[in-house]
Amino acid sequence: MSDVAISVENVSMRFNLSKDKVIGLKEYIVKGLKRQLFYEEFWALRDVSFSVKKGEVFGIIGLNGAGKSTLLKIIAGVFKPTNGSVYVGGEISPLLELGAGFDPESSARDNVYMNGAMYGHTKKFMASKYREIIDFAELWDFEDVALKNFSSGMMGRLGFAVATSVQPDILIVDEILGVGDYKFMAKCEERINNMISNNTTVLLVTHNTDKIKEMCSRAVLLEKGQVVCVGDVDEVCKVYGG
């Protein structure tokens, strides 16, 4: 197991799509009596299995609604799968959505510490990283500005800088290479490439097959929550391309 970074075994995820959300006691009882509760089942993932080796750059491709984001969230521990199990060997840093958990009322400074703490970093440790984060995000003049006054580009930059300030064992990247202007994008890519050369395992999700071919060695293709094929990136892309 020691050279496996992520192992996904027979993972299925079911969501209950009730036509409208039942969120009140009265509604609950009424619907319960009418037996309309948990009306429709929707399997976002069905029996998905694959494993990723340490240091590998692994791509996940598929059309919209194929279950890519659900899968990433399961790997990141946000969702617990309905069936199956996920093994993750090491610190994981999910770039699912930049600025996850940012508090719009607090300043950039407070948010950096807060976000660091969410990933389990101590205050002291974050203090040592703080300069670097602000430098990377290029937000020198806005350290004490409340985040609600930030532009989306600024927010994205800060989010990326915080999330990648510590080199994780596993990095999950979900279509975020569109942050900020081309200069900042280049910086982000450089940082990710640095991590890759430092033996970080990367899970990459994007619709851009060129990017996948360029960066990944292996990939998995999902369709309607099921694995179509896993393997060499060129072959998988070929199936995906039609």
Next chain:
Amino acid sequence: MALTKRTMALLTIVLTIAYFVAFLYLPVSGFIERHDNMILFAPKILFLAVIAALVTCFVLILIFKREFISAQLNSYNRYKGYLKLLVRRDFITRYRKSILGVLWSLLNPLLTMLVLTMVFSTLFKIEIEYFPVYLLSGQFIFNFFSEATTMAMGSVLAAEGVIKKIYIPKYIFPLSKVLLSLVNMGFSFLAFLLVFIFTGVPFNWTVLLIPIPVLYTFVFALGVAMLLSSLAVFFRDLMYLYGVLLTLWMFMTPIMYPVSILPDWLIPYYGFNPLYHLVDYFRSVAMLGIVPDLWSNLVCISFALASLCLGTYVFMQKQDRYILYM
């Protein structure tokens, strides 16, 4: 040995009966017998037996799920920095943009207490010595409980933005609200002390024991907070219902009136109200200079632990499904 729900339930019932019989015949019951009235005595023993059985089961779970528990503790260590920041942020944001700022944390309870003291010492005269202090000490405990549980109830729902995006142990959220209330309680206590001094209540060394009822109340409130924050995810109506329930609960607890005005038949039922015991305990040490006996301690500890166990159990059982209901 598999600890399924059914075996646990069975075990609890068997243990309850065993403890009940044991307590009836063993000298353990000696210290309760001060009422020597069977109507009061039997329920007390039964209560003790139920609690003892639950605690035994809890210890069994602790032993059989060692690994799970130690993993939880590790995760607590990892996230305690986050917890601290959450409490601090909530504390600071509360009075942000007001001119007096954090000073309100002290002024708010102080002014409220002054108003209450004035109203109750001039308008309504109730035959209790140092009535303002009597009232405020009751309020001190009850307000902490009601603030902590009310804030905690919506905490999981309010953390939707975080829970949906990154993994975080979810009990952090209700816990942070209860801790925040504890901080607020500290400020109320300062205000309480000021009123205490001004009304000239005789000072007793038992005041030093005040942390004990505060701890009991904290644990009790934490359990209720976990339970409510968990249930509120599935039934949002609870948030409104609970406000009404709290008002009822407040009048069922002797805060503004002495127990002596109650009809005799009602008094035994007050024993089922945990806050009655907690308020009583606090008053004993804070203004009456009485060191509560073993029974009082036992009752408070039992309620606190029972609440904590129930709250934790429900919370842990449901926590993976919160995200599906947000």
